[in-house]
Every structure is written in C-alpha cells, then in structure tokens.
Amino acid sequence: MFDISLYESFRGKSGGIISLDSVNSTNIYAVSGSFPAFTVITAEEQTEGRGRSGRKWHSLKGLNLYFSIVLNGIEPQKLLPMNIFAGYVMADTLRDVAEIKIKWPNDIIAGGKKLAGILMETSFSGGTLEKAVLGIGLNVNIDEFPEDIAHMATSLKLLTGRNFFREELLASFMNNLESGYDDFITNRIDLVKLWSDYSAFLDKKISIHKDGVKTQYTERGIDDFGCLKVENDQGRPETIVTGDIGYDFCR
Numbered sequence: 331m332f333d334i335s336l337y338e339s340f341r342g343k344s345g346g347i348i349s350l351d352s353v354n355s356t357n358i359y360a361v362s363g364s365f366p367a368f369t370v371i372t373a374e375e376q377t378e379g380r381g382r383s384g385r386k387w388h389s390l391k392g393l394n395l396y397f398s399i400v401l402n403g404i405e406p407q408k409l410l411p412m413n414i415f416a417g418y419v420m421a422d423t424l425r426d427v428a429e430i431k432i433k434w435p436n437d438i439i440a441g442g443k444k445l446a447g448i449l450m451e452t453s454f455s456g457g458t459l460e461k462a463v464l465g466i467g468l469n470v471n472i473d474e475f476p477e478d479i480a481h482m483a484t485s486l487k488l489l490t491g492r493n494f495f496r497e498e499l500l501a502s503f504m505n506n507l508e509s510g511y512d513d514f515i516t517n518r519i520d521l522v523k524l525w526s527d528y529s530a531f532l533d534k535k536i537s538i539h540k541d542g543v544k545t546q547y548t549e550r551g552i553d554d555f556g557c558l559k560v561e562n563d564q565g566r567p568e569t570i571v572t573g574d575i576g577y578d579f580c581r
C-alpha cells in the first residue's frame with residue numbers, strides 16, 4: 331500500500347486517494363464506483379490493466395504507477411483536450427528527470443521509447459456524459475520488460491539508473507494537474523503551444539496507423555480541440571481525430 335502523506339499534504343481539489351493492493355484495472359474500479367471529483371484510485375498491481383486501442387497495459391506489482399483520476403463534471407468537448415492537458419502535465423512533471431517528449435495524443439516518450447501512457451474512459455447515460463476517468467500508467471522502477479514490448483518501452487529507472495519514490499511522483503503530478511486545471515478549463519493556458527513544445531514530431535515525418543492502414547504525413551501540431559494537424563504527401567492540410575502515430579520515426 332502507498333504512503334500517501336506527501337499527497338495528502340497538498341491543499342488542492344483532491345477527493346482523496348484510494349490505495350489498492352491489487353485490482354483488475356484502476357479505470358474499471360473508478361468508472362464502476364461513485365466517487366467525488368478528483369478522487370485518485372491507485373493500485374500496486376493491475377491484473378487486467380488496459381491500454382489504448384484495446385491493448386493490454388503490463389502492470390507488475392510494486393514497481394510502477396497505475397492510477398485513475400475521477401473527472402466528474404467535465405464538459406464532453408473538454409475530454410480530448412483533457413487527454414492532451416494530462417500528457418503535457420506528465421511531460422512537465424518529469425522534465426527534470428529525463429528529456430521527455432509527447433507522441434500524439436499523449437504517449438510520454440523518452441529515449442525513443444514509451445515511458446507512460448494515458449487512457450481516458452467514459453460512461454454515457456442517454457447521450458449524457460455520466461462519468462469520465464483518466465487512467466495513467468507510468469513505468470517507474472521496472473528494469474526488465476516482457477520480450478514483446480522491450481524494444482519500445484522504457485522506465486525512469488532504465489533512463490537514470492536509480493529508483494524513484496512512486497508516491498512522490500504521484501504527488502508531484504497531481505499537484506501540477508490540480509494547480510493548472512482551472513486555467514485549462516477556462517482556456518487561460520495556451521495548450522496548443524505548451525503541448526507542441528514537448529511534441530516529438532513537430533514538423534517531422536510521421537506515420538499514422540488507423541484500422542490496419544499506415545499513412546505518412548508531416549506533423550504540424552494540434553488544434554484547439556486536441557486533434558492532430560498534419561500535411562499529406564502533396565502538402566495538403568488534414569486533421570487526424572483518431573489513430574496512433576507509429577514508432578518507426580522515433581528516436
């Protein structure tokens with residue numbers, strides 16, 4: 331179980347922290363329950379950790395951070411921007427630890443490999459947004475990944491050679507998220523610029539993978555909704571709403 335004293339000393343919006351030993355997925359737990367806004371659900375391990383696009387999130391016990399934040403009351407049009415904002419906050423939280431980049435929409439990259447991932451999950455009732463949960467996995471002290479992902483995954487320990495206090499990282503991320511949240515919601519921050527400063531591929535070649543098809547573009551940042559702006563091979567602008575940037579140009 332986590333020692334959460336660092337986090338609880340923060341004067342922010344927190345609905346409190348629920349620290350679990352083992353759970354199927356902190357996202358499932360958060361969406362299934364009824365918690366005040368900004369409640370944080372964290373777990374030492376997840377037996378069914380979920381990643382984007384139906385992938386699995388490896389969630390070994392005691393090594394990394396797996397947590398979900400309850401976002402009650404957020405407007406539906408803020409969901410994609412919130413994904414982007416969370417990625418920016420994570421990148422900024424880790425900026426003194428390693429050279430951090432973001433791969434759209436919110437993969438946190440260091441040394442050309444994935445360090446953290448973010449998965450927002452929602453539930454709607456009769457067309458109305460009922461619940462929104464932001465789930466974050468950060469590879470902290472793991473130093474060996476399963477063979478199938480070892481070529482594309484990294485951790486703070488692999489990047490720096492030392493161990494980190496996970497609760498301190500969680501506290502620091504939540505402090506940054508909560509202190510910037512009101513400005514984010516009221517559009518008082520320039521999220522397009524903040525995000526672009528961390529983008530791994532601004533003005534670079536990327537390939538977008540969608541429904542088994544791979545298309546090459548040049549990245550031109552994001553728009554106000556958090557969608558990716560690109561140019562196709564003929565130089566024509568396009569907007570990407572869903573899909574994944576491949577790791578083929580990553581370095």
Ligand code: BTN
Nearest residue numbers: 355379380381382447448465467
């Ligand atoms: C991704 O594929 O990049 C997103 C990974 C998100 C993983 C986190 S770990 C905590 C939360 N619970 C889950 O089951 N998934 C998210």
